[in-house]
Structures are given as C-alpha cells and as structure tokens.
Amino acid sequence: MVRLVRLKNMGRSLIMKKLLSKSLSAILAGALLVSAIMTSCGGVDSSTEGNTSNTSDNSTSVSEGSSAAGQENKTLTVMGPAFLTPEKQQDWAECINEQTNITIEYEEAPLVYADSVNKMTTMLASGDDSIDIYHIDELMILSYLSAGFLEPIEDVVPMETTNDLLPGYAEKFLVRDNHLYGVGAELTGILFFVNQKMFDEAGVAVPTNQEEFIEAAQALTKDGQWGLIESWDKVSHLQDNLNRWSMMFGGDYLDWTNPKTQEAIKFMYSLAQEYKVLSLDSVADNYEIANQKMNDGLGAMYFQWAGAAQTFKSGGTYGEEIVVAPMPTFETNHTPMSSWMFVLNKNSQNKDVAKEFLNAMTESDAVTLFEAGTRQVTTANTAAWKDPDLAPLMNCVEEHQAYLDAGSLTVRDLLIKQNEFMDTAMGTLQRYLLNEISFEECIEQGQKQIDELKN
Structure with a gap:
C-alpha cells in the first residue's frame, strides 16, 4: 500500500492520498415523500458552513486526465454538499481516480437542506438517471428505501465493509432484506x-x-x-x-x-x-x-x-x-448519533462504475478526504479515527472516540x-x-x- 502525503503550510490542510486496495419507478407522489423527510439532521447547519451560494451550473469535473496510461477512464456523477471546495473536490477525486480511474463529475446539492430533499426526491421519483450517486441522510434513506429508489450494492461492496461502522447502524439504515444499499460517509x-x-x-x-x-x-x-x-x-x-x-x-x-x-x-x-x-x-x-x-x-x-x-x-x-x-x-x-451515506440511484446507467466507487469509499483515506472538504465532522468509518494522519482532518475525533469507548454513542x-x-x-x-x-x-x-x- 502506498500513501501519498502532501503538507500545505500556513494553516492549509494535510492532504492524504492512498492507493486503495479494493476495486472500486414510476413517478410517485413526490410532494408527500418530501414532506416526510424535511427535517434537521445530524446537527450540522449547511446554511452557515462552507460556500454561501450556488451557481446556476453546479456540476464540476474533477481529476480528469489523471488516469493511468492505457487504462479506461470512467466517469461518474455524484451529487453532494455545496460546500465541498474546488480544491478539496480535486484532492478527494484524485484519491478515487488513482485507484479506480473514475473521473468524478461533482454536482452540488442545494445549500438549504429542505431544497436538497425536494430536488433529490423529485429527480429520483421521476426516474431521472443524470445522477449516479447521492449523498443523503438517515431520513432520506428510510424514505427512499420505502419508495424503491435505490439499487443494492452487495454484489461489489462486501457486507463486511459495515464492520467499521457503529454497531447496529448498518442494520437500521443501510441493510434491507439482506441487501446492502449504501456506505457510511460521516458521523456526528x-x-x-x-x-x-x-x-x-x-x-x-x-x-x-x-x-x-x-x-x-x-x-x-x-x-x-x-x-x-x-x-x-x-x-x-x-x-x-x-x-x-x-x-x-x-x-x-x-x-x-x-x-x-x-x-x-x-x-x-x-x-x-x-x-x-x-x-x-x-x-x-x-x-x-x-x-x-x-x-x-x-x-x-x-x-x-x-x-x-x-x-x-x-x-x-x-x-x-x-x-x-x-x-x-x-x-x-x-x-x-447521526450519519450521512452514499447511495446508488436505481435508474443509473453506470451501476458497475458506481459500485466500484462505493467500494472505494469504504476505505478510510477516501472517505476522510471527502469529510475534510465538507463538514469537517468525523467519518462513519471509525477505523479512520485512530489513524494519526487522518484524524487531524476531522472534527472532534478524540471526543467521539472517548464517547464510543464509554458506550455513549447510540444509533437513533x-x-x-x-x-x-x-x-x-x-x-x-x-x-x-x-x-x-x-x-x-x-x-x-x-x-x-x-x-x-x-x-
């Protein structure tokens, strides 16, 4: 395993890159589903952190052209937080690209949570396939699983990848009928x-x-x-x-x-x-x-x-x-405790590539780089908390670890x-x-x- 480290001086973040070991329907009553999940989640207010506005074109291509010579360059569209800065997008996407040769087309979700719920729910309910991967929270996944919007991923992403999540979390939010539907992103x-x-x-x-x-x-x-x-x-x-x-x-x-x-x-x-x-x-x-x-x-x-x-x-x-x-x-x-996760749109035309991406996001380096550029909370992957290089990139890691050791953190x-x-x-x-x-x-x-x- 090779870890690439770049230290940015004068207060800039420590950026980690690791060559990862793993490869990476009908329209429903959307308004009713939106109203069921519009609530504050995870205690992070997206209206006050990171970027303060969205542009009319929220899609950004990152890591393009960095794939290894002679290997297929695959493209995947991910919708995630609007406050992932362009520099952080690049660092995270390069980490994914180095292992999987996937180029990330990153589309910002609306900055306000309720607007994100409305947009994602409407797109999924209409059968839209322009977004392959969505970054969503617990309430959204419960609703989307009920509505049949998501694609199971356990044929590529092993169930064992949930072992580094809090006990009981995967069973409550990621697994249904012995099928895995997502990978953990952040935890708070x-x-x-x-x-x-x-x-x-x-x-x-x-x-x-x-x-x-x-x-x-x-x-x-x-x-x-x-x-x-x-x-x-x-x-x-x-x-x-x-x-x-x-x-x-x-x-x-x-x-x-x-x-x-x-x-x-x-x-x-x-x-x-x-x-x-x-x-x-x-x-x-x-x-x-x-x-x-x-x-x-x-x-x-x-x-x-x-x-x-x-x-x-x-x-x-x-x-x-x-x-x-x-x-x-x-x-x-x-x-x-609360968490967000990455899930696969059932309507995606890039399911194989999307599953490869999700498998990569189970690794500590990849998910930590994503969190470092977004909310700066801890990763849902608790293995990253004890990594001396990755832990400084996150928020309140020692505090969360102490709570975990004390048996305090409880899946809600x-x-x-x-x-x-x-x-x-x-x-x-x-x-x-x-x-x-x-x-x-x-x-x-x-x-x-x-x-x-x-x-």
Missing part, C-alpha cells in the same frame, strides 16, 4: 459541551450524574447566565433533546407510555419550570441561536451535535473556555414520517413545557399522534 454525535471557565470560577465540578447535574445547573444559573442552554424549537431540535433525555433515562422517545420516557419528559419540564436553570426562550431557539448563546458565555452546559464545535472554534472559545465533557450518567450515559430511531412527528408530537410537548397543558394531556395526546404516524 450529540456531545456534552461545558463552559469550563464558568465551572472553575464558581468552584463547581463538571457533573457526572443526575444529582450533580441539577446541583451544577442551579449553582451556575446567576447574573444573567443559565446553567443549561438547549434548543427546543419544535421544527428541529426539540426532538433531538427529547431523544437524548429519553436515552439518558433509559426510555424511548417514540414510546410515551414508557415510564422512563415519561420521567425524561417530566425532567425537561422541571428544568425550565421548577429548577429554572433553562430559559423558556429555548422554545424559539434554533441550532444557530443556541450555539451563539453558548459561545457568548450565556450558559454553562449545552448538549448539541458536534458541529457546534465549529461555531465555538470560530468564536475563539473552543478548547479554552468551552470543552467536551463525558456524558453524565443518569440511568444511562447514552446519546444519539427515526420515523419515516419524522417531519409530521415534529409538527404534531413536538408541538404537544412544547405546550406541556410551556405549562399550557397537563402532563397527562401531553402523554395522551402525544402518544396518539405517534401511533397515527406509525400506522
């Missing part, structure tokens, strides 16, 4: 961010359990600062927080009859209404607003997707004031109709948190709404 978890400076100045220890958590939150709620910041907007992150709290209490956020889930819901209410360590303004705070509040020193503790670290790094607070602490153990220390459950779940059940939960309905009304109404979505 909800981490426990704390303002270490605030803790030190107050002489308070970072909490490790429920009792310590309450005590710390109360001690640090003072002088216009809150012990805890959360994003409780129902259109996005309230579901993430309910999911995480339910996990921590040993419950299931999609089963409100579960006593442990009910305990988690009551605890969320208590944070705002009884302990008063969290502002009720949280119900209007989305991801960006909550991130900024934490960055501005308005809160001591914050559970959020790892992408928030980029906000703190940009604000000059990460590593000095704001750090990631181990997940405190309530009933459990579990926290949700999602409904195909997750958007409706947020509109209905999360609206009901919000009313309870605001003291507009009783706990009993919340549980009864919320579970009824969930049951209707499951049927």
